[in-house]
Amino acid sequence: MNWKILQIVVTPPLLLVMWIVPGFAVLTARRTRPDLFFSITVEPSLRQSDAGRAILRQFSRTVIFSSLIGLALTLPGVFAGLTPALGLALILGGAAVEFAGMIMAWATARRRVRPYHVEPSREREVVVKPRPTRPVGGWLGQAGPFLILGLAALCLWWRWDAIPERFPVHWDLYGRPDGWAIKSGRSVFGSVLVGTLICLFFSLLFNGFVRGARHIHSSGPDAEKESRFLRTMMLMVLGLEYCMAAMFGFSAILPSRLMAIFVVAGLLVGVAITVVAFRSGQGGWRLRGQTPASTPGNQAPAGDRTPDECWKWGLFYYNPADPALWVEKRFGIGWTFNFGNPRAWFVLGAILLFAAAVPVLSILLMK
Amino acid sequence: MPTQSEMPILRIDLGSPTPVYRQIVDSLRALLVGGTFAPGGRLPTVREMAIDLGVNHNTVAEAYRLLAEEGWLELKRHHGATVILRPAQRAGPARQEDFVQRLRELAARAIADGVDKEEVAKLLSALAENLKHSRKETL
Numbered sequence: 001m002n003w004k005i006l007q008i009v010v011t012p013p014l015l016l017v018m019w020i021v022p023g024f025a026v027l028t029a030r031r032t033r034p035d036l037f038f039s040i041t042v043e044p045s046l047r048q049s050d051a052g053r054a055i056l057r058q059f060s061r062t063v064i065f066s067s068l069i070g071l072a073l074t075l076p077g078v079f080a081g082l083t084p085a086l087g088l089a090l091i092l093g094g095a096a097v098e099f100a101g102m103i104m105a106w107a108t109a110r111r112r113v114r115p116y117h118v119e120p121s122r123e124r125e126v127v128v129k130p131r132p133t134r135p136v137g138g139w140l141g142q143a144g145p146f147l148i149l150g151l152a153a154l155c156l157w158w159r160w161d162a163i164p165e166r167f168p169v170h171w172d173l174y175g176r177p178d179g180w181a182i183k184s185g186r187s188v189f190g191s192v193l194v195g196t197l198i199c200l201f202f203s204l205l206f207n208g209f210v211r212g213a214r215h216i217h218s219s220g221p222d223a224e225k226e227s228r229f230l231r232t233m234m235l236m237v238l239g240l241e242y243c244m245a246a247m248f249g250f251s252a253i254l255p256s257r258l259m260a261i262f263v264v265a266g267l268l269v270g271v272a273i274t275v276v277a278f279r280s281g282q283g284g285w286r287l288r289g290q291t292p293a294s295t296p297g298n299q300a301p302a303g304d305r306t307p308d309e310c311w312k313w314g315l316f317y318y319n320p321a322d323p324a325l326w327v328e329k330r331f332g333i334g335w336t337f338n339f340g341n342p343r344a345w346f347v348l349g350a351i352l353l354f355a356a357a358v359p360v361l362s363i364l365l366m367k
Numbered sequence: 368m369p370t371q372s373e374m375p376i377l378r379i380d381l382g383s384p385t386p387v388y389r390q391i392v393d394s395l396r397a398l399l400v401g402g403t404f405a406p407g408g409r410l411p412t413v414r415e416m417a418i419d420l421g422v423n424h425n426t427v428a429e430a431y432r433l434l435a436e437e438g439w440l441e442l443k444r445h446h447g448a449t450v451i452l453r454p455a456q457r458a459g460p461a462r463q464e465d466f467v468q469r470l471r472e473l474a475a476r477a478i479a480d481g482v483d484k485e486e487v488a489k490l491l492s493a494l495a496e497n498l499k500h501s502r503k504e505t506l
Contacts, residue, residue, distance in 0.1 A: 128411065324421070
């Protein structure tokens with residue numbers, strides 16, 4: 001086996017994940033809905049109490065400590081000039097240590113939170129009004145990225161002679177091109193096709209989340225915050241689609257320097273989405289004007305309107321009795337599948353297939 | 368555009384001994400009687416309501432079907448439920464007697480549960496006042 005190639009392939013994504021995931025885990029524990037603490041329904045006041053703070057502290061410390069040990073093992077594997085096989089073993093060993101530490105931190109925190117569990121409210125409320133058919137940003141706003149891609153295809157066809165024999169198709173984090181394609185019908189229009197597929201994927205997925213996800217609160221300030229959060233996130237995702245449409249559509253004809261602007265803009269929007277999501281908290285509960293989540297006429301916490309017992313290890317939702325395809329994550333920002341719904345497996349399969357198909361298609365079309 | 372607080376809200380309690388479809392029927396009927404929806408108004412689709420309430424589609428579909436049988440809704444495939452103009456009904460003496468009996472039982476139950484007598488009376492008169500001001504054709 002060629003250990004060197006394997007090491008080169010495995011190291012960059014693994015190192016990235018090893019840096020990012022612990023940070024997200026520590027932050028996420030503070031951003032879930034106030035009445036859900038480590039995926040367990042509790043009184044909203046628990047997180048701010050001494051006991052809650054102690055649990056959070058211990059969780060953060062364990063995650064950070066195990067990550068440091070993991071990285072201490074991984075980094076020599078990458079940089080110490082060891083044999084590739086030993087280097088790879090250290091890299092994977094470091095990742096395993098970090099992962100095990102995070103699992104331990106999670107399990108310990110849940111064990112400590114369990115005594116504070118309270119029964120969530122069994123009241124449900126819904127606004128008796130059909131959901132709006134008009135998507136966030138309007139139909140024209142949603143169609144914008146596809147219009148840009150269509151326009152790009154026309155431009156490419158119109159200005160075929162102006163396309164250089166070799167043009168960039170991949171850029172590094174600083175917006176500098178690091179991958180090139182030779183001019184051909186397949187490579188030039190392939191980029192537009194890939195861009196269209198990516199924009200379509202984002203559009204379908206996020207509109208699906210907005211239309212198909214459960215509204216946790218239907219009335220009061222919590223409901224307004226929830227809808228503000230959804231709207232903001234959708235508009236930002238739409239912004240990302242615009243950047244990608246411009247990037248994939250015009251890569252063959254625009255100068256590299258101009259393309260770098262789109263690449264950097266796309267990255268900035270991606271970072272902004274993450275920052276806004278974490279600042280707002282799950283479902284936007286941290287947005288200004290927040291009041292403690294509670295069900296009208298009932299003091300029991302509303303949680304996320306899913307039963308605790310349907311959350312496997314607090315991370316995976318399995319409830320065949322719930323018609324929802326996806327529900328709010330209990331640990332994280334955004335949504336997760338209801339694995340008890342057979343359609344969820346079908347959609348998950350389609351997403352994975354798409355995620356695998358796009359890079360393959362890009363390589364086939366644009367080489 | 369109505370604000371969030373003015374939106375018609377339907378609430379159910381999954382822990383209640385009353386079946387969920389019955390709670391949906393009762394809540395929706397209360398909104399319909401109160402004239403919250405004009406004829407031609409659309410209700411959420413069965414799927415939307417089932418997802419938000421976290422109950423089976425069939426439960427919501429059954430509730431809509433019962434309201435359609437009572438003449439409140441028109442159900443069309445792929446178009447959801449539409450509120451229709453319901454002709455005024457005239458209850459016979461037996462129906463009225465049954466209603467009075469049920470109202471007495473309800474009031475007695477509330478008082479037995481500790482609700483103040485005067486509070487019950489106040490609530491009933493507020494309800495009567497509310498009914499007086501709701502749209503005629505829905506009563």
